[in-house]
Amino acid sequence: MKQKLVIALSLILLIGVIFLIYNDLFNGNPADSTNATEYNLEKLKQIDSSLICYNEVITIDLTMESVNALTIDSNSNIYVAGDNEIQIFDKTLQKTHTIKLDSSANCLAVFDNTLYLGVGNYVEVYTSKGVKLSRWKSFNSKGYITSIAVNKTNVYAADAENKAILRYNLNGVLLNVIGKKDKDKSIDGFIIPSMYFDLAISAENELWVANPGKHELINFTEKGDFRTSWGIASMQTTGFAGCCNPIHFCMLSNGSFVTFEKGLDRIKLHDQTGKLECIVASFSDANAQALDNCSIGARVHDLATDLQGNIYALDAKDKKIRVFSRK
Amino acid sequence: MKNYLVKLILALILFIQAFNLYAVQRFPKPEFETKYSQPTMQTPCPRSVYMEYFDVAVLVASLSLITWLILKKRSRQGVFWTTIFSLLYFGFYRKGCICAVGSLQNVTMALFNPDYYIPITAIAFFIIPLVFTMFYGRTFCAGICPLGAIQDIFVLRPMPLKQWVQTILGLIPYIYLGLAVLYAATGTDFIVCRYDPFVGIFRHNGTFMMFAIGGVLLLIGVFVARPYCRFLCPYGVLLNFVSRVSKNHLSIAPGKCIECRLCENSCPFGAINKPTPTRNVEKRNVMVKRFAIYFVITPLLILLGGWTGSRFHENLAKVHPKVRLANELLLANNNKISSLSMEISTFKSMGKPLDKLYAEANIIIDKFYIGGWILGGFLGLVFGLTLVNLSVFQYRTDYTTNKGTCFSCARCVDFCPVKK
Numbered sequence: 001m002k003q004k005l006v007i008a009l010s011l012i013l014l015i016g017v018i019f020l021i022y023n024d025l026f027n028g029n030p031a032d033s034t035n036a037t038e039y040n041l042e043k044l045k046q047i048d049s050s051l052i053c054y055n056e057v058i059t060i061d062l063t064m065e066s067v068n069a070l071t072i073d074s075n076s077n078i079y080v081a082g083d084n085e086i087q088i089f090d091k092t093l094q095k096t097h098t099i100k101l102d103s104s105a106n107c108l109a110v111f112d113n114t115l116y117l118g119v120g121n122y123v124e125v126y127t128s129k130g131v132k133l134s135r136w137k138s139f140n141s142k143g144y145i146t147s148i149a150v151n152k153t154n155v156y157a158a159d160a161e162n163k164a165i166l167r168y169n170l171n172g173v174l175l176n177v178i179g180k181k182d183k184d185k186s187i188d189g190f191i192i193p194s195m196y197f198d199l200a201i202s203a204e205n206e207l208w209v210a211n212p213g214k215h216e217l218i219n220f221t222e223k224g225d226f227r228t229s230w231g232i233a234s235m236q237t238t239g240f241a242g243c244c245n246p247i248h249f250c251m252l253s254n255g256s257f258v259t260f261e262k263g264l265d266r267i268k269l270h271d272q273t274g275k276l277e278c279i280v281a282s283f284s285d286a287n288a289q290a291l292d293n294c295s296i297g298a299r300v301h302d303l304a305t306d307l308q309g310n311i312y313a314l315d316a317k318d319k320k321i322r323v324f325s326r327k
Numbered sequence: 328m329k330n331y332l333v334k335l336i337l338a339l340i341l342f343i344q345a346f347n348l349y350a351v352q353r354f355p356k357p358e359f360e361t362k363y364s365q366p367t368m369q370t371p372c373p374r375s376v377y378m379e380y381f382d383v384a385v386l387v388a389s390l391s392l393i394t395w396l397i398l399k400k401r402s403r404q405g406v407f408w409t410t411i412f413s414l415l416y417f418g419f420y421r422k423g424c425i426c427a428v429g430s431l432q433n434v435t436m437a438l439f440n441p442d443y444y445i446p447i448t449a450i451a452f453f454i455i456p457l458v459f460t461m462f463y464g465r466t467f468c469a470g471i472c473p474l475g476a477i478q479d480i481f482v483l484r485p486m487p488l489k490q491w492v493q494t495i496l497g498l499i500p501y502i503y504l505g506l507a508v509l510y511a512a513t514g515t516d517f518i519v520c521r522y523d524p525f526v527g528i529f530r531h532n533g534t535f536m537m538f539a540i541g542g543v544l545l546l547i548g549v550f551v552a553r554p555y556c557r558f559l560c561p562y563g564v565l566l567n568f569v570s571r572v573s574k575n576h577l578s579i580a581p582g583k584c585i586e587c588r589l590c591e592n593s594c595p596f597g598a599i600n601k602p603t604p605t606r607n608v609e610k611r612n613v614m615v616k617r618f619a620i621y622f623v624i625t626p627l628l629i630l631l632g633g634w635t636g637s638r639f640h641e642n643l644a645k646v647h648p649k650v651r652l653a654n655e656l657l658l659a660n661n662n663k664i665s666s667l668s669m670e671i672s673t674f675k676s677m678g679k680p681l682d683k684l685y686a687e688a689n690i691i692i693d694k695f696y697i698g699g700w701i702l703g704g705f706l707g708l709v710f711g712l713t714l715v716n717l718s719v720f721q722y723r724t725d726y727t728t729n730k731g732t733c734f735s736c737a738r739c740v741d742f743c744p745v746k747k
Binding site: 024 | 486488492518522524536539546547551554642645646
């Protein structure tokens with residue numbers, strides 16, 4: 001009896017297999033209205049609302065054609081680089097003045113009332129009132145500085161073309177080059193498929209650098225020794241999506257990381273170990289338009305934080321600074 | 328017991344292979360949640376010509392070895408280890424390509440399409456197993472064919488099937504062969520490769536359906552031995568015919584059968600002919616009359632089959648991508664489908680005249696009309712000959728192998744107490 005049952009079940013399965021083949025052969029590939037190869041990330045952009053731990057509280061409209069970079073000083077003044085100028089807002093979000101530049105700055109940092117700008121392959125230094133102090137000698141003619149950070153003793157410039165971090169003293173003397181491939185130091189080198197290469201200095205003066213091609217954030221000593229790294233490649237919120245992310249990041253005073261990924265256009269908060277803490281914001285609603293405009297590229301062009309833990313995102317599409325506060 | 332354990336371990340190893348499917352790459356494939364599916368590898372990378380010749384050499388060498396092991400050494404163990412070698416070489420190393428089963432489509436296409444260049448190795452893989460079978464029986468099926476080899480490992484608890492079940496299911500390979508030849512001849516598709524159930528396992532890559540069919544067939548194969556070989560394989564049809572004329576086919580007893588009945592249930596494929604109790608089960612004139620009736624109605628069955636096949640030619644032609652596209656466009660133009668497929672959008676963007684597509688599709692459909700007649704006629708012939716065969720009584724005094732269906736696996740020889 002048992003044997004008959006097993007044979008009967010096996011034969012039913014066999015007939016099922018034949019039916020599957022028949023069905024696929026004669027009824028397969030029905031007309032499908034969707035484009036199977038369409039680059040559609042909408043579903044991945046849908047975020048569980050319980051993961052969102054920040055509210056957008058303020059937006060600051062900018063009067064610029066293009067916006068490139070954003071930073072905040074210790075007095076909560078906001079500096080925005082774009083076009084051929086820098087606009088400065090005080091903590092009441094009123095524009096106080098504008099600094100005109102010879103060329104557009106890709107990135108900027110401010111320390112002790114001094115502005116450090118990355119312009120093409122060199123660094124320019126201004127006072128916060130707009131007086132040009134110096135222009136540093138470029139590392140080489142091919143360089144392209146995409147991010148800059150300053151502390152009491154060092155200026156770090158991320159050079160995307162040379163795939164290296166240039167460490168200067170405050171007078172513009174190049175001290176060393178960090179992150180070049182070095183087997184002896186267990187440094188694999190940076191993978192930078194596009195011109196997105198960010199760095200930041202933590203409250204403890206630790207240098208962190210994004211390695212977007214490896215979906216990692218890496219911590220180096222100022223001498224350029226590898227200390228630690230974190231980050232995984234994944235389309236899920238826990239990792240960094242696509243070919244090369246995160247493209248921008250900054251740090252909170254408690255050592256947490258705020259990251260932005262292009263493609264999925266999401267800002268996330270990670271704790272000191274890199275573990276996802278929550279989502280700050282996701283730009284799923286208006287992304288389609290952003291993708292249509294190739295000149296914009298990524299939706300957010302820079303991130304910054306203030307001492308109160310607010311997060312500032314420079315929205316390149318809407319030409320706004322979006323300010324997020326913890327719920 | 329030892330052999331059973333070895334097979335169980337090998338079966339487990341094969342199952343573990345499936346875990347490779349979930350191996351994580353350093354840079355994972357994008358995890359699209361849209362309807363976009365990652366393209367699956369259909370064929371392995373091209374191989375150099377010399378290595379293709381090497382494959383042919385391996386085929387000849389392994390066929391020679393297994394034939395020697397079966398016919399001269401009568402060693403089931405030898406067959407088993409050759410099976411493992413073939414599974415590893417032609418299966419996992421060569422990723423199931425090129426295989427003799429699929430090569431019949433290459434040969435068909437080459438016969439019907441003068442523009443198609445058929446590699447000499449494809450011809451070799453088609454011909455060589457047939458030549459060996461013509462002389463020595465289906466030694467290729469015994470353990471060289473990777474599709475048979477993988478199933479053979481899973482023959483753990485085989486159960487006998489009723490003869491009538493085997494006869495009915497045994498008609499399916501003829502239908503599959505007919506369709507495979509029709510679609511290859513018309514340049515539609517290589518359906519044997521498309522629905523190869525085990526190639527996904529060999530390549531660690533494939534569609535869900537490939538793995539589902541493969542997994543189910545292996546599961547069935549635990550109880551109903553080698554279901555693909557017996558009830559689906561189109562190449563097996565050709566081997567079955569050729570094997571019937573083989574002069575040096577494996578025999579159960581190396582000498583005179585003593586009818587001890589020890590081998591009676593040894594074949595998991597039901598390919599042992601038992602001795603008949605009497606010389607005449609029915610009156611001679613009744614048998615002759617029935618034979619004559621079946622013989623006469625066979626041409627009618629061919630005509631009926633051909634006519635039926637021709638009635639279905641449009642359905643058969645729908646598998647052709649051009650006919651399918653033309654059909655979809657026709658429905659879209661008649662507003663019978665609301666949304667356009669990507670194929671339609673692509674066609675429209677190319678600016679090709681619709682009438683030209685319809686004309687090309689009509690030519691293909693006409694080919695299928697002829698093909699439908701031939702396919703139906705072939706199936707009618709098979710059905711008629713099956714009836715004729717059932718009406719023929721064969722008197723046997725010994726336990727013998729059924730030359731057509733026997734895979735020459737040599738399982739039965741271990742049960743035979745007769746020595747040379």
